[in-house]
Amino acid sequence: MEFAGRDWQLQIENLxxxxxxxxxxxITKGFLSEDFFLSYLHRIRFQRVCQQHPWKHCPDEKEVGLWSVLQAGLSKAVLGFAGVAAVGALCRASRELGAEASKAKKAVDCLAAGGRGQVFICGGYDGSRLLSEVHRFDPKANSWGSVPALPVPREASVAAVLGGQIVVCGGFDGQxxxxxxxxxxxMAGTWQELPPMHCRRSGATAAVVQGHGLVVCGGFDGEEYLSSVERLTDHWEMLPSMTFSREGASCAELWGKVYVCGGNDGANTLKEVERFNFEVGQWEALPPMLVRRDGPAAAALSGRIWVCGGFDGQQSLSLSSIECFDPHRGFWRKLRSMLSRRAGAACAVVSGQLYICGGYDGAQNLQECERLDPAQGMWELLPSMPRRCGYCAGASS
Known part of the structure; x- marks a missing residue:
């Protein structure tokens, strides 16, 4: 036996x-490259392993390949740990993997940015079609990136960042x-379904209230202009209705209260303002705005409610004017106008500065974005969005 073992070993060494x-x-004669030789060797070994360890998909017993595994989300997990630099290598490894890796890269980009201090612009209308794209602006890099697209193209939706995740609700999908x-x-790099709202809503408005979740107000359900209000915590719950039915209103949260401004009731452009107080569970009327506004953008900034742009129901062009409400003094005052006329623009606040993106100026949808530093009182033009975008939804982290 010992002699036979030495004989086998000698034959193996000779081979x-x-x-x-x-x-x-x-390889030396140039008949084959070393890379080709190694890749062919790998293919033979891989086929042998597949034969030794066949993997069947239980429901229909069809073979499942590497591509199916990657579609299940493995590529996103790998990229999440390997980093953005690995994307190029993964794309070069296989044409089939390229598309999936490219989608995953968008999620990794979002992770790489840390998800904080970002402006997100969701959906909208570019003048010819509804959009599913989600654009991301990084103020530190002063540049635009992207997030994987929404499952359904839509305009006139609402968006917010809730629990570190972008939430988009309602809107109009063209039908x-x-x-x-x-x-x-x-972290997963995918959009996931949440429980549906109690009401269909396009042109609604929303705000996140600490301890009370995402509050969605008004809108149009296809038949009626709504005064109803609901909020999302771990489920949807109806809240007391507003005094006015409103579509195209704007909303902001300040000191735990929700302010809803303007909009239209189907017949009139509104300047009425009301505020929901969670402590008493009621809506209360506030002094009306100086100007009627349909489709304005609103935000809480420096202890005041700022309302920007919109339509006044009389001029064909959108407004560039701004007014703000001081809750302590109880009155509205006019401020320096935006650089562009805008209605249906997306609005967000990051690090105490106000971002206004896209919208419709009365003639076309816009790519331009601008930022206000309230301490300076000056508007600053920012890099344009990748696409014209009106009636989009804005959120910030």
Missing amino acids: KDEVRALKESV RQLDQAVRFDP
Whole structure:
């Protein structure tokens, strides 16, 4: 037995030498490249492993390949740990993997940005079609990136960042108003369904209130202009209705109270303002705005409510004017106008500065974005969005 073992070992060593000589001769003579040789060798070994360890998909017993595994989300997990630099190598490894890796890269980009201090612009209308794209502006880099697209193109939806995830609710998909709510989880890199709202809503308005979740107000359900209000915590719950039915209003949260401004009731452009107080569970009337505004943008900034742009129901062009409400003094005052006329623009606040993106100026949808530093009182033009975008939804982290 010992002699037979030495004989087998000698034969193995001889075979190794012959294979090495064969490999080096064909590569040296230029018949094959070393990369081609190694890739072909890998293919043979991989086929042998697949034969030894077949993997069947239980429901229909069809074979499942590497591509199916990657579609299940493995590529996103790998990229999340390997980093953005690995994307190029993964794309070059296979044409089939390229598309999936490119989608995953958008999620990794979002992770790389840390998800904080970002402006997100969701959906909208570019003048010819509804959009599913989600654009991301990084103020530190002063540049635009992207997030994987929404499951359904839509305009006139609402968006917010809730629990570190982007939440988008309602809107119009070109055929009907939506009750759908979805969220983007940057760790998973995918959009996930949430329970639907109680009402279909396009042109609604929303704000996140600490301890009270996402509050969605008004809108149009395809038949009626709504005064109803609901909020999302771990489920949807109806709240007391507003005094006015409103579509195209704007909303902001300040000191735990929700302010709803302007909009239209189907017949009139509104300047009425009301505020929901969670402590008493009621809406209360506030002094009206100086100007009627449909489709304005609103935000809480420096202890005041700022309302920007919109339509006044009389001029064909959108407004560039701004007014702000001081809750302590109880009155509105006019401020320096924006650089552009805008209605249906997206609005967000990051690090105490106000961002206004896109919108419709009365003639076309806009790519331009601008930022206000309230301490300076000056508007600053920012890099344009990748696409014209009106009636989009804005959120910030």
